[in-house]
Amino acid sequence: MTNLVKVCPVAELPVNLGVGALVKGQQVAVFKLKTGDIYAVGNFDPFSEANVISRGLVGDLQGHKVVASPIYKHHYNLATGECLEDESVKIPAYSVVVQDEYVYIVA
Amino acid sequence: MRIVMIGHGMVGHRFLESLAKNAPEQHEVIVLAEEPRPAYDRVQLSAFFNGKTAEDLSVTPHDFFSNTGYGLQLNTRATGIDTVTKIVTTQNGDTFHYDKLILATGSYPFVPPVSGNNREGCLVYRTIEDLHAIRDTAAGSKVGVVVGGGLLGLEAAKALKDLGLETHVVEFAPRLMAVQVDEGGGRVLRKKIADLGVGIHTERNTVEITDGEKCRHVMKFSDGTSLETDMILFSAGIRPRDDIAKNNGIAIGPRGGIVVDNYCRTSAPDVYAIGECALWEGKIYGLVAPGYQMAEVACTHVVGGADKQFLGADMSTKLKLMGVDVASIGDAHGTTAGSLNYSYVDERTQTYKKIVVSADGKKLLGAVLIGDVEAYGDLLQLKLNDMNLPDKPEGLILPASDGSKPVGLGVDALPMTAQICSCNNVSKADLCAAIEGGVRELGELKSCTKAGTSCGGCAALVGQVLKCELGKLGVEVKKDICEHFAYSRQEMYHLAKIGNIRSFDDMIAKHGKGDGCDICKPTTASILSSLWNEHILKKPLAGLQDTNDYFLANMQKDGTYSIVPRIPGGEITPDGLIVIGEVAKKYKLYTKITGGQRIDLFGARVEQLPVIWKELVDAGFESGHAYGKSLRTVKSCVGSTWCRYGVQDSVGFAIDLENRYRGLRSPHKLKFGVSGCTRECAEAQSKDVGIIATERGWNLYVCGNGGMKPRHAELLASDLDSETLIKYVDRFLMFYVRTADRLQRTSVWRDNLEGGLDYLKAVVIDDSLGIAEEMEAQMKHVVDTFSCEWKDAINDPETLKRFRSFVNSDEVDNNVVFVEERGQIRPATVQEKAGRIAVAEV
Numbered sequence A: 001m002t003n004l005v006k007v008c009p010v011a012e013l014p015v016n017l018g019v020g021a022l023v024k025g026q027q028v029a030v031f032k033l034k035t036g037d038i039y040a041v042g043n044f045d046p047f048s049e050a051n052v053i054s055r056g057l058v059g060d061l062q063g064h065k066v067v068a069s070p071i072y073k074h075h076y077n078l079a080t081g082e083c084l085e086d087e088s089v090k091i092p093a094y095s096v097v098v099q100d101e102y103v104y105i106v107a
Numbered sequence B: 001m002r003i004v005m006i007g008h009g010m011v012g013h014r015f016l017e018s019l020a021k022n023a024p025e026q027h028e029v030i031v032l033a034e035e036p037r038p039a040y041d042r043v044q045l046s047a048f049f050n051g052k053t054a055e056d057l058s059v060t061p062h063d064f065f066s067n068t069g070y071g072l073q074l075n076t077r078a079t080g081i082d083t084v085t086k087i088v089t090t091q092n093g094d095t096f097h098y099d100k101l102i103l104a105t106g107s108y109p110f111v112p113p114v115s116g117n118n119r120e121g122c123l124v125y126r127t128i129e130d131l132h133a134i135r136d137t138a139a140g141s142k143v144g145v146v147v148g149g150g151l152l153g154l155e156a157a158k159a160l161k162d163l164g165l166e167t168h169v170v171e172f173a174p175r176l177m178a179v180q181v182d183e184g185g186g187r188v189l190r191k192k193i194a195d196l197g198v199g200i201h202t203e204r205n206t207v208e209i210t211d212g213e214k215c216r217h218v219m220k221f222s223d224g225t226s227l228e229t230d231m232i233l234f235s236a237g238i239r240p241r242d243d244i245a246k247n248n249g250i251a252i253g254p255r256g257g258i259v260v261d262n263y264c265r266t267s268a269p270d271v272y273a274i275g276e277c278a279l280w281e282g283k284i285y286g287l288v289a290p291g292y293q294m295a296e297v298a299c300t301h302v303v304g305g306a307d308k309q310f311l312g313a314d315m316s317t318k319l320k321l322m323g324v325d326v327a328s329i330g331d332a333h334g335t336t337a338g339s340l341n342y343s344y345v346d347e348r349t350q351t352y353k354k355i356v357v358s359a360d361g362k363k364l365l366g367a368v369l370i371g372d373v374e375a376y377g378d379l380l381q382l383k384l385n386d387m388n389l390p391d392k393p394e395g396l397i398l399p400a401s402d403g404s405k406p407v408g409l410g411v412d413a414l415p416m417t418a419q420i421c422s423c424n425n426v427s428k429a430d431l432c433a434a435i436e437g438g439v440r441e442l443g444e445l446k447s448c449t450k451a452g453t454s455c456g457g458c459a460a461l462v463g464q465v466l467k468c469e470l471g472k473l474g475v476e477v478k479k480d481i482c483e484h485f486a487y488s489r490q491e492m493y494h495l496a497k498i499g500n501i502r503s504f505d506d507m508i509a510k511h512g513k514g515d516g517c518d519i520c521k522p523t524t525a526s527i528l529s530s531l532w533n534e535h536i537l538k539k540p541l542a543g544l545q546d547t548n549d550y551f552l553a554n555m556q557k558d559g560t561y562s563i564v565p566r567i568p569g570g571e572i573t574p575d576g577l578i579v580i581g582e583v584a585k586k587y588k589l590y591t592k593i594t595g596g597q598r599i600d601l602f603g604a605r606v607e608q609l610p611v612i613w614k615e616l617v618d619a620g621f622e623s624g625h626a627y628g629k630s631l632r633t634v635k636s637c638v639g640s641t642w643c644r645y646g647v648q649d650s651v652g653f654a655i656d657l658e659n660r661y662r663g664l665r666s667p668h669k670l671k672f673g674v675s676g677c678t679r680e681c682a683e684a685q686s687k688d689v690g691i692i693a694t695e696r697g698w699n700l701y702v703c704g705n706g707g708m709k710p711r712h713a714e715l716l717a718s719d720l721d722s723e724t725l726i727k728y729v730d731r732f733l734m735f736y737v738r739t740a741d742r743l744q745r746t747s748v749w750r751d752n753l754e755g756g757l758d759y760l761k762a763v764v765i766d767d768s769l770g771i772a773e774e775m776e777a778q779m780k781h782v783v784d785t786f787s788c789e790w791k792d793a794i795n796d797p798e799t800l801k802r803f804r805s806f807v808n809s810d811e812v813d814n815n816v817v818f819v820e821e822r823g824q825i826r827p828a829t830v831q832e833k834a835g836r837i838a839v840a841e842v
C-alpha cells in the first residue's frame, strides 16, 4: 500500500455529488453515492477538453453507476472510466480505499 | 387523352394528384370549378375562425397546375353534358370535348323547407364564402342558432361560440350526433356541451322563422315553444350535387346521388363520379377518406392501371367537438342481430364508453366513446382487421383498478395489412417500409407517407407504430423521460403534486427505479421548485441540479462560468454599469452585451463565483437566472416615457413583470417582451409571453419563439388592463408549467396542445377547467417566496464549500488558460495551450 494518496475525510464528500482532488498532480473527480460507495475517475473530459467531470451528475444507466459530463453530457462508467456513448473513449478510473474515515486514492 | 373534371374539391384534387403521380406522360386535363379558388381543406374549415386564412387552408400547391400543365378554370360552373358527343357545356356557353369525364361535384347543405329560411342572416356552412358571410353577420349579432346537432352542426356551433355569440343548437332528433352516438353517449355528450354554455334544444321541429322582438328573428317550433336569434346556420345534413347528372340522363339513386359501380363508373360510358356526389350500393359517404379511395380507384381505371375497386369504406370517426372527445366505430347502435353490449359510465368525469361485440363474444362490431377516446386506435384496429377480442373484452374500456392506464392491445399485434390512416389509405406495411427506409421521426413519417395529414385521427396510432418499429430496430424512442421513470414530465408533475413529494429520493422510491440520472434528477428538481419553490441548493435538492443550476452559473466550453446579473427590462443606471465594469475589470472577465438586453461576464473559475457575486449582490444586483430553466429576460422598448409614438410605459411594465416572475422554475426557459406601441421594437411577438401596448391597455401574445424554429406568438386577449393581464399570465404560465414536457418551449407545447389556441383561451380566460384560482394561488406562492439564489448562497457557509476546484488543495485548474483578443480575454485553443498542461493518461 505504498501508493495511497490521502484526499479528505469521508464526511467532507457530499452525498451523490462530486468534488475535485489533486492526486500527484493529476486532477481526479471523487464521488460518494447514497450507498456510501466512493468512486474516483479522471476529472478531464476528453470531449470538451476541460476538467469538469467532478461537476457532473451521478446516477445509473443500463446497470452501471455513471457520471454525466456537464458539457456535452457523455456518460462515464464510474467503476471503469469507460464512455457509454463511445467505447473507444475511456477516462482513468482509480481505486479508492477508506481508512479511519479518510479517503485514499491509489495512484 | 383528354380528361375533363367537374368540381375541384378535396376529392377532385386527390384525383389530379394521383393522375400526376401515376401517369406523368401528359394527358390533357381540364378542370371546371365553380368556386373562386382551387381546392382547399374543407375538413379544417373551422380553423378559419382561429386565424387560418384561405391560403393556409389550400390543399393545392401554388405551382401544381403550372408543373403538371393541367388547366383550371375557376368561377366556371358546368351546366350540361352530352354523353353521346362527349361534350361538356359551361354556364358561359363554352364547350369542352372529353375522352373521360370525372364528376367530383360534392354536395350542398340541406336547408329544411321552413318558411322564412331565406331571411337575412340565415346561412349555411360549407365554403369559404359561407365563412365570410358568417363572420360578417356575427359581427352585428348577439345570439346565434345552429339547426342540426350532428357532427357538422356542433362544429358550426363552436364557430359561433368562438365569434362571441350566445349559441344554441336546435335538433330534431332526441339527441346530439344521433347517427354516430347511442343514447347513453348522447346524454353524456349533451351534458358536456351544455356545460360549455351552449343551449341545447332537442326534439324541436322548426315550423316558421319570422321577425323577433329582442333579436332579428324568432324561430317557432311545432311544440309551441320559440327561440329568438340574430342569425341561423343550417346544418341539417348534406345532399349530393347530382343535378348535372340527372338533367343529362345519367342515373341517380331514388333519394339522389350519382350511381357508381366498384370502379366509380356512372351509367354513361367514360363518365365517372367520385366523392360526396357518388352513390355506391345505395350509400353516400359524407367523409373525405372514402372519397379519396374513390379518387384513387377512378384514376387507376382511367389510366388503365391494376385492378383496383372501391368496396365500401369504414365510417368510424374520432373528433374533438368543442373540446369534447367523441369517437364512434362501426355498429355503434348495436343493431347487428344477437350483438352484446358492454358499457362504462362515469358521471363524475363525464365519460362514456361502450363496445358492441358479436353474439359469441369473439369480435368487435362497434363502439362509442365520449370524454375519453384513448381506446379508439385499438378498438378501430380490432374491428377493421376482424381480430379476435381478448378474453375479457370489458378490459378494453374499463379503467384499471390501480389507476394505471388500461392495457391496450399494442400495435405490434396488428397485421401488416392493417389500415392505419384511412384518410390516406396508408397501411402498417407502408409505414414500416418507410421506417425501414430510414425514417426516424414522426413529422418525417407523416410527410413521406401522408399518414395523419388529413383528419389527424390516426396520428396517435402512427406514432405508436413508429415507436414500436424503431424499438425493434433497436432505436430508442420513449415518452418515458429516462430509464428510471416510466412517465412523462407532465405525469411526474402530477405524481409529485398529488403525493406531496418533496425530494428526489421519495420520488424515485415511490415511482421510479434505480439511482436516477442527469435527465430525471434535474427534471424532478425543476418540478419540485415549480411546486414548492424551495431554494434549489437546499440539501436534498442540490444533488439534482444540472451543473449550471448547481453552481448558479452557466458553464462554458473550458469549464469556467459566466455571470449574468438581472437587469430587469434592460434598464440600468450609470452607477450599475460602473459596478459591473469594475467587477469585470477586477476579476479580468470578458464582458458582452447579450441578445437579452443585459450584460454577461465570462471566464470566472468556480472558486471565484461567490466572491464576484458578493460584490454584485452588495451593489444591489441579483441573480439573472441565466443558468435556470426559468424566466430569462423581459425585453422592453423605451416606450411612452421617451418615444414619440409610445402609448404606454413599456419599460415600467417590463420591470414589474420581470420582478414578478423571476425565479419561476419551468419546463424550459421563458422569455417575455413588452413593446410600447404597435411598431414592436421589443420583438414581443417572438417571445413566450409578448405584450404590446394599445391606446386602451395591452394586447397579450403567447407562445412565440426565436431560436432554432421561430414561431410567431398568437394573440390571447386584447386591450387588457395591467391587473387582468397579470392574472392571465399567472394562469398561462402555471398551466404551461403543469402540462408541458421536459425541455418543451411554450411554442412546441402550444403546437402539441390538443384543442389549440381556443382551448388555451378557454382555460386561461374562461377558466373552463375550474383551476384558475388554484393556479393563481400557486403563482402567488412562488412570487411571495422569491429570494435571490445568489444572495442566499453567499450567506450560507455550507453552500459556499462547494465552490472550490479541489477538496485537498487551494490550487486552481491549470487547464484554464486565457489569451488576449480585442482588448479582452478569451479561452486559449488547444494548440495555444499545448505544452502547458499535463493531460491525464490512461
Ligand code: SRM
Pocket: B554, B555, B556, B562, B564, B592, B593, B594, B595, B596, B597, B598, B599, B600, B626, B632, B633, B635, B669, B671, B686, B687, B704, B705, B706, B707, B708, B709, B745
Ligand atoms: C448569452 C446569450 C448570447 C449573447 O451573447 O447574446 C445566449 C447564450 C446561450 N444561449 Fe441563447 N443566448 C442569448 C440569447 C438568446 C436569444 C435572444 C433573446 O433572448 O432575445 C435566443 C432566441 C430567442 C428564444 O429563445 O426564443 C436564444 C436562443 C437559444 C436557444 C434556442 C432556443 C429554442 O427554443 O430554439 C438555446 C438552446 C436551448 O435552450 O436549448 C440557447 C442556449 C444558450 C446557451 C445556454 C447555450 C449553452 O448551453 O451554453 C448559451 C449560454 C449562455 C451563457 O453562458 O450565459 N439560446 N438565446 C444570450 C443571453 C441572453 C440573456 O441575457 O439571458
Ligand SMILES: Cc1cc2nc3c(=O)[nH]c(=O)nc-3n(C[C@H](O)[C@H](O)[C@H](O)COP(=O)(O)OP(=O)(O)OC[C@H]3O[C@@H](n4cnc5c(N)ncnc54)[C@H](O)[C@@H]3O)c2cc1C
Pocket: B006, B007, B008, B009, B010, B011, B012, B013, B032, B033, B034, B035, B042, B043, B044, B045, B046, B076, B077, B078, B079, B104, B105, B106, B107, B125, B126, B127, B152, B155, B241, B244, B274, B275, B276, B277, B285, B286, B287, B288, B289, B291, B319, B455
Ligand atoms: C365544416 C365541415 C367539416 C367537415 N369535417 C369533416 C371531418 O372532420 N372528416 C371528414 O372526413 N369529412 C369532413 N367534412 C366533409 C368533407 O369536407 C367532404 O367529405 C369532402 O370535402 C368531400 O369532397 P368532394 O371533393 O367530394 O366535395 P367538395 O369538397 O364539396 O367539392 C366539390 C366542388 O365541386 C364544385 N362544383 C359542384 N358542382 C359544380 C359544377 N356543376 N361545376 C363546377 N364545379 C362544381 C363545388 O363548388 C365544390 O367546390 C366536413 C365538411 C364540412 C363542410
Ligand code: SF4
Pocket: none
Ligand atoms: S447562438 Fe449558439 S453559440 Fe451563440 S450564444 Fe447562442 S447557443 Fe451559444
Ligand code: FES
Pocket: B420, B421, B422, B423, B424, B451, B452, B453, B454, B455, B456, B457, B458, B459
Ligand atoms: S385517418 Fe385521417 S389523417 Fe389518417
